[in-house]
Amino acid sequence: MSNYLSIESALIHGGAFEDSLVHSVNVPIYQTSTYQQFEIEGNPKWEYSRTGNPTRAALEALIAELEGGTAGFAFGSGMAALTAVLSLFQSGDKVLISSNVYGGTYRVLDKVFKQFGLACAIADTSDLAALEAAIDPSVRAILVESPANPLLTITDLASVAEIARKHGALSIVDNTFMTPYLQRPLELGADIVVHSATKYLGGHSDLIAGLVAVKGAELAQRIGFIQNATGGVLGPFDAFLLIRGIKTLAVRMDRHVENAERIAQWLQTNGAVRRLYYPGLPNAQGHDIQRRQAKNGGAMISFELREGYDVRKFFRSVQLVALAESLGGVESLVCHPASMTHASIPKHIRDSVGITDSLIRLSVGIEDSDDLICDLERAIAVSREG
Ligand SMILES: *Cc1c(COP(=O)(O)O)cnc(C)c1O
Numbered sequence: 001m002s003n004y005l006s007i008e009s010a011l012i013h014g015g016a017f018e019d020s021l022v023h024s025v026n027v028p029i030y031q032t033s034t035y036q037q038f039e040i041e042g043n044p045k046w047e048y049s050r051t052g053n054p055t056r057a058a059l060e061a062l063i064a065e066l067e068g069g070t071a072g073f074a075f076g077s078g079m080a081a082l083t084a085v086l087s088l089f090q091s092g093d094k095v096l097i098s099s100n101v102y103g104g105t106y107r108v109l110d111k112v113f114k115q116f117g118l119a120c121a122i123a124d125t126s127d128l129a130a131l132e133a134a135i136d137p138s139v140r141a142i143l144v145e146s147p148a149n150p151l152l153t154i155t156d157l158a159s160v161a162e163i164a165r166k167h168g169a170l171s172i173v174d175n176t177f178m179t180p181y182l183q184r185p186l187e188l189g190a191d192i193v194v195h196s197a198t199k200y201l202g203g204h205s206d207l208i209a210g211l212v213a214v215k216g217a218e219l220a221q222r223i224g225f226i227q228n229a230t231g232g233v234l235g236p237f238d239a240f241l242l243i244r245g246i247k248t249l250a251v252r253m254d255r256h257v258e259n260a261e262r263i264a265q266w267l268q269t270n271g272a273v274r275r276l277y278y279p280g281l282p283n284a285q286g287h288d289i290q291r292r293q294a295k296n297g298g299a300m301i302s303f304e305l306r307e308g309y310d311v312r313k314f315f316r317s318v319q320l321v322a323l324a325e326s327l328g329g330v331e332s333l334v335c336h337p338a339s340m341t342h343a344s345i346p347k348h349i350r351d352s353v354g355i356t357d358s359l360i361r362l363s364v365g366i367e368d369s370d371d372l373i374c375d376l377e378r379a380i381a382v383s384r385e386g
Pocket residue numbers: 077078079080102104105145149174176177195196197198199208209210
């Protein structure tokens with residue numbers, strides 16, 4: 001099926017699930033923990049829902065198809081998905097991460113995996129020479145986000161995959177900000193793709209979920225083993241919701257991006273804005289790489305207001321746009337990375353990579369773009385001091 005379906009159709013029909021019992025159009029919610037067996041040593045397809053569940057399996061086949069992977073895996077959160085992937089490594093290994101990955105990714109490495117002897121080092125993966133220089137023989141993986149959270153830094157994913165392969169390391173991409181509709185890292189040479197499906201894939205801010213897609217039978221077997229052994233699986237109802245969300249990904253994403261492009265252009269000409277980060281703008285860092293490896297610049301924008309504007313007042317004044325953690329839902333959200341998503345990163349590191357106290361991150365929703373601009377314009381005006 002995947003060989004001749006375009007992504008728009010695969011979002012709706014991919015992962016082929018056939019209901020031979022009642023021929024339902026949608027994948028049913030198999031809300032069951034276990035399955036009756038008819039003989040011992042019968043080696044049944046379904047035995048226990050941590051190991052396998054038909055609703056979750058349909059979702060796993062879908063993400064594998066969308067990302068062009070050998071196999072897919074669904075977890076109870078993006079962090080559970082990342083934890084399963086990081087469980088591939090052992091004491092003495094080192095994981096290199098981009099300098100502004102999701103705060104929780106840094107935290108789980110620094111506070112949890114470090115206790116087990118898995119080292120982690122930060123490298124500016126947007127600078128390939130700096131990345132190469134950071135590699136030593138203990139590096140077993142390079143984990144990148146592109147665009148990276150929250151400065152939308154672009155990393156050349158094909159080059160990182162090549163560098164990783166040259167050094168015998170795995171290349172892992174957190175594709176949450178792009179989704180397979182805009183960017184497919186496995187096709188660019190990566191070994192593993194991770195998603196917080198809580199964001200665009202779910203798309204409606206109503207569930208927490210994580211997905212993994214891998215290339216090759218060996219990785220598929222190893223992640224499958226870890227998923228069953230450690231057990232951070234996604235429940236059948238959330239798997240159903242996620243399949244439902246993914247069906248509309250293409251239409252939602254098109255509207256998200258159309259709105260984001262318009263808002264980025266408006267912010268660019270706004271005198272109150274000191275710095276603007278949006279990979280869809282021609283003058284943005286990595287714009288040419290982004291054009292090559294992704295469909296467009298996505299729908300996340302970060303910006304800083306000039307001196308004389310009080311960010312606290314800005315966050316208090318937005319009305320249509322909600323102040324909240326998370327991103328990728330149909331509703332627009334703003335957040336303050338320094339005190340929210342990236343608070344677990346020490347301030348000196350935050351400042352050194354540009355996640356300043358005046359940085360605002362905007363997840364552009366699919367509302368009317370005039371309404372969004374009107375809300376932002378008013379909040380910026382109110383935040384002006386004096
Ligand atoms: C939200 C997020 C995560 C963590 O996912 P959860 O579903 O919240 O556990 C990981 N990576 C990125 C880029 C994210 O935005």
